[in-house]
Amino acid sequence: MPQLPGLLKGLGVTARTAARTLFPKRGLRTLIPAPQQGSVTVQYPHEKEAPPDRARGVIALHEENCTACMLCSRSCPDWCIYIEGHKVKAPPRRAGGAVRSVNVVDRFDIDYALCMYCGICVEVCPFDALFWSPEYEYSEPHIADLLHDRIRLSEWMETVPAFEDYEPGSEQKVRKVPDFGPDDFLPERKLADDDAVLAPAADAATSADG
Amino acid sequence: MTAATDLRSQQAYVAAQAADARVNVELDTGDMTLNIGPQHPATHGTLRIACQLDGEQVISAEPLMGYMHRGYEKLCEVRTFPQCTTLINRIDWLGSFANEVPFILAAEQLMGIEAPPRAQWIRTILFELSRIANVSLFLGDMGVQVGALTPVFFAFRDRERVLNQIEAVTGGRFHPNFDRIGGLKDDLPRGWIDETHAVMAKMRGFCDEMEDLLMGNEIFQTRCRSVGVIPGEVALDFGLSGANLRASGVDWDLRRDANPGLAWDEVDWRVWTHPDGDSFARYWVRLQETREATKIVDQLLDSIPAGPIMAKVPRIIKVPAGEAYVSTENPLGEMGYYVVSKGGLEPFRVKIRTPSFSNISVVPWVMRGTYVPDIITILGSLYFILGDIDR
Amino acid sequence: MSGAAELAGLLGLAYWAETSIKLGVALIVIPTAALLLGYLFLLKMMAFMQSRLGPQDVGPYGTLQLIADAVKFLQKEDIHPATADRRVFRAAPVVVLASSFLLFVVLPTGPDAVVENLDTGIFYAMAVSSLSVLGVLMAGWASANKYALLGGLRAAGQLIAYELPLILAVMGVVIQADSLNLQEIVRAQAEGEIFGFGLIGNPFILTQFIGFLIFMISAQAELTQTPFDMPVAETELVGGFHVEYTGFRFLLFFMAEVATAFAFSALATVMFLGGWWIPGFDFDAPALNVLGPVVMLIKILVVAFIIFWIRFTYPRLREDQLQKFAWKVLIPLSLANIVVTGIFKVVV
Ligand code: SF4
Ligand code: SF4
Numbered sequence: 001m002p003q004l005p006g007l008l009k010g011l012g013v014t015a016r017t018a019a020r021t022l023f024p025k026r027g028l029r030t031l032i033p034a035p036q037q038g039s040v041t042v043q044y045p046h047e048k049e050a051p052p053d054r055a056r057g058v059i060a061l062h063e064e065n066c067t068a069c070m071l072c073s074r075s076c077p078d079w080c081i082y083i084e085g086h087k088v089k090a091p092p093r094r095a096g097g098a099v100r101s102v103n104v105v106d107r108f109d110i111d112y113a114l115c116m117y118c119g120i121c122v123e124v125c126p127f128d129a130l131f132w133s134p135e136y137e138y139s140e141p142h143i144a145d146l147l148h149d150r151i152r153l154s155e156w157m158e159t160v161p162a163f164e165d166y167e168p169g170s171e172q173k174v175r176k177v178p179d180f181g182p183d184d185f186l187p188e189r190k191l192a193d194d195d196a197v198l199a200p201a202a203d204a205a206t207s208a209d210g
Numbered sequence: 211m212t213a214a215t216d217l218r219s220q221q222a223y224v225a226a227q228a229a230d231a232r233v234n235v236e237l238d239t240g241d242m243t244l245n246i247g248p249q250h251p252a253t254h255g256t257l258r259i260a261c262q263l264d265g266e267q268v269i270s271a272e273p274l275m276g277y278m279h280r281g282y283e284k285l286c287e288v289r290t291f292p293q294c295t296t297l298i299n300r301i302d303w304l305g306s307f308a309n310e311v312p313f314i315l316a317a318e319q320l321m322g323i324e325a326p327p328r329a330q331w332i333r334t335i336l337f338e339l340s341r342i343a344n345v346s347l348f349l350g351d352m353g354v355q356v357g358a359l360t361p362v363f364f365a366f367r368d369r370e371r372v373l374n375q376i377e378a379v380t381g382g383r384f385h386p387n388f389d390r391i392g393g394l395k396d397d398l399p400r401g402w403i404d405e406t407h408a409v410m411a412k413m414r415g416f417c418d419e420m421e422d423l424l425m426g427n428e429i430f431q432t433r434c435r436s437v438g439v440i441p442g443e444v445a446l447d448f449g450l451s452g453a454n455l456r457a458s459g460v461d462w463d464l465r466r467d468a469n470p471g472l473a474w475d476e477v478d479w480r481v482w483t484h485p486d487g488d489s490f491a492r493y494w495v496r497l498q499e500t501r502e503a504t505k506i507v508d509q510l511l512d513s514i515p516a517g518p519i520m521a522k523v524p525r526i527i528k529v530p531a532g533e534a535y536v537s538t539e540n541p542l543g544e545m546g547y548y549v550v551s552k553g554g555l556e557p558f559r560v561k562i563r564t565p566s567f568s569n570i571s572v573v574p575w576v577m578r579g580t581y582v583p584d585i586i587t588i589l590g591s592l593y594f595i596l597g598d599i600d601r
Numbered sequence: 602m603s604g605a606a607e608l609a610g611l612l613g614l615a616y617w618a619e620t621s622i623k624l625g626v627a628l629i630v631i632p633t634a635a636l637l638l639g640y641l642f643l644l645k646m647m648a649f650m651q652s653r654l655g656p657q658d659v660g661p662y663g664t665l666q667l668i669a670d671a672v673k674f675l676q677k678e679d680i681h682p683a684t685a686d687r688r689v690f691r692a693a694p695v696v697v698l699a700s701s702f703l704l705f706v707v708l709p710t711g712p713d714a715v716v717e718n719l720d721t722g723i724f725y726a727m728a729v730s731s732l733s734v735l736g737v738l739m740a741g742w743a744s745a746n747k748y749a750l751l752g753g754l755r756a757a758g759q760l761i762a763y764e765l766p767l768i769l770a771v772m773g774v775v776i777q778a779d780s781l782n783l784q785e786i787v788r789a790q791a792e793g794e795i796f797g798f799g800l801i802g803n804p805f806i807l808t809q810f811i812g813f814l815i816f817m818i819s820a821q822a823e824l825t826q827t828p829f830d831m832p833v834a835e836t837e838l839v840g841g842f843h844v845e846y847t848g849f850r851f852l853l854f855f856m857a858e859v860a861t862a863f864a865f866s867a868l869a870t871v872m873f874l875g876g877w878w879i880p881g882f883d884f885d886a887p888a889l890n891v892l893g894p895v896v897m898l899i900k901i902l903v904v905a906f907i908i909f910w911i912r913f914t915y916p917r918l919r920e921d922q923l924q925k926f927a928w929k930v931l932i933p934l935s936l937a938n939i940v941v942t943g944i945f946k947v948v949v
Contacts, residue, residue: 006422006425006426006431010426010427012422014914018649021648021650022649039653041654043654051377052378053399054377054378054380075292077296118296118387120296166397167398167401170516170519171518171519356916357834357917358827359647359827363651364651427916429918433916433918582838
């Protein structure tokens with residue numbers, strides 16, 4: 001079979017793409033132009049792309065779990081997490097036990113102007129206090145506003161999706177995003193109920209709230 | 211022949227030479243220095259090529275690099291081993307996952323660990339996916355270099371699907387940071403294998419489209435054939451690697467020849483070479499390799515073994531003293547990491563052998579006597595990533 | 602020519618009044634033509650060929666995008682390079698634009714709807730269209746920029762190589778129509794017959810197909826569209842001769858480029874596709890003064906579609922390859938075309 005010249009083939013490719021973009025519908029409706037469906041453009045401010053659940057968009061902080069252990073801050077490759085904490089006395093776990101001392105976070109800031117979105121902090125946290133959320137719309141006109149404090153970081157918790165199932169053959173366990181009630185992360189409540197949250201049945205209390 | 215005629219012919223020769231010289235002096239037009247770059251659409255980054263031109267013909271061309279030097283070798287020395295991968299991601303930013311692999315393999319070699327098979331499989335899959343993401347952009351970008359507007363849009367359109375797959379697993383489109391010493395950060399999410407099969411079919415369609423739209427185009431062929439010919443020996447002398455070397459007819463592929471512990475041995479694929487060594491051959495080889503990579507991914511996806519994705523690794527990673535060099539066949543060519551450890555948390559020294567750096571070193575040799583438009587064709591077909599040159 | 606004069610006489614218009622009306626119409630038509638082509642092909646068709654949507658936000662379906670762009674260009678600072686030859690630098694875009702304005706003077710769109718029906722219309726059009734290269738050369742030289750200079754010189758080289766086949770391709774039509782007058786060329790097509798079958802006339806694309814091909818290829822080079830856009834060559838010369846132009850002056854170049862594309866499509870329509878004549882009408886039917894422009898527009902859009910389709914699909918040739926193609930293929934071919942046409946003219 002004689003080869004079609006490449007010049008014509010090329011014209012065919014562009015024409016086909018144009019036709020596909022302009023008339024993506026099949027069957028009788030073929031003749032209705034619908035470039036909105038045929039093109040791959042996402043008209044950003046009007047419509048949004050949904051990144052996959054694992055996408056590293058923004059880091060959310062589950063403050064109840066954080067013990068201000070500084071591991072994340074130390075393993076961050078560009079040291080953009082700032083943590084301050086202090087110790088408070090908490091009631092014993094069992095009646096008659098010794099009074100415990102617990103770390104409370106006073107300051108937890110992540111500077112997104114510096115962050116490389118590497119995910120090391122989330123990974124090293126031993127207490128499940130940091131999570132990735134695929135949210136990406138938090139650009140700011142001023143670079144200083146990219147420093148998210150613990151309130152803002154806690155608010156992101158709402159957007160953290162549940163962990164996905166794995167492909168068959170995996171031995172990984174599907175982790176759970178900790179339950180949080182609608183106002184669990186609100187700092188006023190947190191400060192007021194410091195004792196309640198740190199009470200022996202802290203876990204039960206949190207899940208009951210949610 | 212008598213002495214007299216001898217003398218006469220000699221005189222005639224001298225006279226002719228002198229006349230020639232006079233003519234040449236009269237016709238001598240001054241050279242022009244043309245700086246291509248550091249900011250020029252064809253250098254996709256900040257490479258500068260200082261050219262001496264005679265009209266539109268290149269007398270000499272010298273690549274000047276360093277505008278984008280970020281000092282990653284030094285920065286690695288003050289980062290712990292797990293932190294290094296985030297920097298390494300940013301060397302060849304189009305195929306970032308492939309960058310992590312040789313470094314992690316070197317560290318694993320020093321620690322004497324081996325990743326479990328499932329991790330090796332997934333590593334290989336992601337490695338090939340980043341190759342597809344990287345090279346498919348070249349396939350379109352080469353069109354822009356020779357003046358065709360449309361192919362690059364097709365490349366961005368279809369590469370996005372591959373990036374989406376990478377993002378669905380690793381969480382990052384460009385900087386996955388997914389490889390860990392001893393295995394991987396996480397396993398594949400459910401449904402990913404089927405989606406990737408579909409994407410691979412699409413990518414094969416993309417390759418066909420590129421063949422019809424660009425590679426088969428007679429104008430493209432006139433622009434690229436016998437432009438920037440690099441014979442095999444020269445390519446070896448300059449340390450070229452990857453598709454640039456294979457396009458010069460040298461059958462050399464680290465994936466096959468020195469498989470450092472990934473799953474390439476387990477699947478059926480072939481190394482493509484082209485005898486010509488010109489720009490067209492480089493395009494052709496890369497197109498075939500993209501097709502081949504989709505086949506590798508398809509086969510690997512069907513045969514992922516079950517099991518863990520992480521070997522037993524201490525929580526705090528200290529790499530025993532020693533040195534190791536591991537290189538793999540990255541999208542751009544041989545990328546190697548020479549890692550020296552003194553037994554601490556951080557590497558003592560990391561030397562990064564990047565493919566683009568060696569590939570670009572052939573530029574002065576190959577550019578001599580070409581025309582200005584050929585500079586662009588050759589640069590495009592050598593396919594370098596600036597981050598990979600300057601690190 | 603006589604038709605126009607009669608019409609003017611009927612309406613009782615003085616020469617200056619008639620001329621200024623025609624001028625006003627032309628001044629409206631040219632920017633509109635540029636906008637129409639720019640929007641339809643440069644923005645929308647290119648987007649669709651690349652699986653994109655194109656502009657969407659300014660006006661319905663992005664129709665006002667180019668006007669917004671023009672306004673944007675007007676706001677930009679008018680930068681002159683320090684070492685530029687300022688007067689030449691400023692004049693260059695005007696020369697380029699003037700050459701494409703002048704082209705519109707002879708384009709007939711109906712029996713009387715023509716600005717000036719010159720007897721040597723086609724000769725005039727060819728001459729005027731090559732003026733634009735002068736502007737390009739001026740721009741390249743005056744910018745005091747090496748890229749611009751290379752672009753300008755390439756444009757000059759291209760002119761010499763491509764003006765010739767362009768004119769030779771036209772010669773075939775002229776021989777067949779027996780006239781240099783564009784109206785007469787349309788008439789020859791309208792009144793011609795194909796083997797005695799005269800319903801659709803005889804559009805010269807049928808008899809002069811080779812001429813048509815050569816004309817289109819040369820026009821592509823004349824318009825500096827891919828595959829012959831070396832003077833511009835974004836990836837090599839970063840825009841070539843207009844690399845130093847900003848704001849309004851850049852806009853002039855852009856408008857000239859699109860307007861010339863329109864004018865050349867119109868020339869091709871007139872010479873090869875039967876022009877404004879509609880089968881079934883008398884050649885002088887007054888209705889054609891209204892319907893003619895519409896038919897012309899449709900035909901022009903078809904021709905322009907081909908020009909831009911090729912532009913979006915093909916890579917660009919190298920300058921020396923282009924010269925080789927012009928001198929070794931196009932010029933001999935067009936000469937042969939003239940010879941064959943001449944023989945047929947004499948024999949038939
Ligand atoms: S993701 Fe950002 S904050 Fe977390 S470790 Fe990496 S750079 Fe630091
Ligand atoms: S977020 Fe995690 S690692 Fe960081 S201080 Fe809190 S508990 Fe420690």
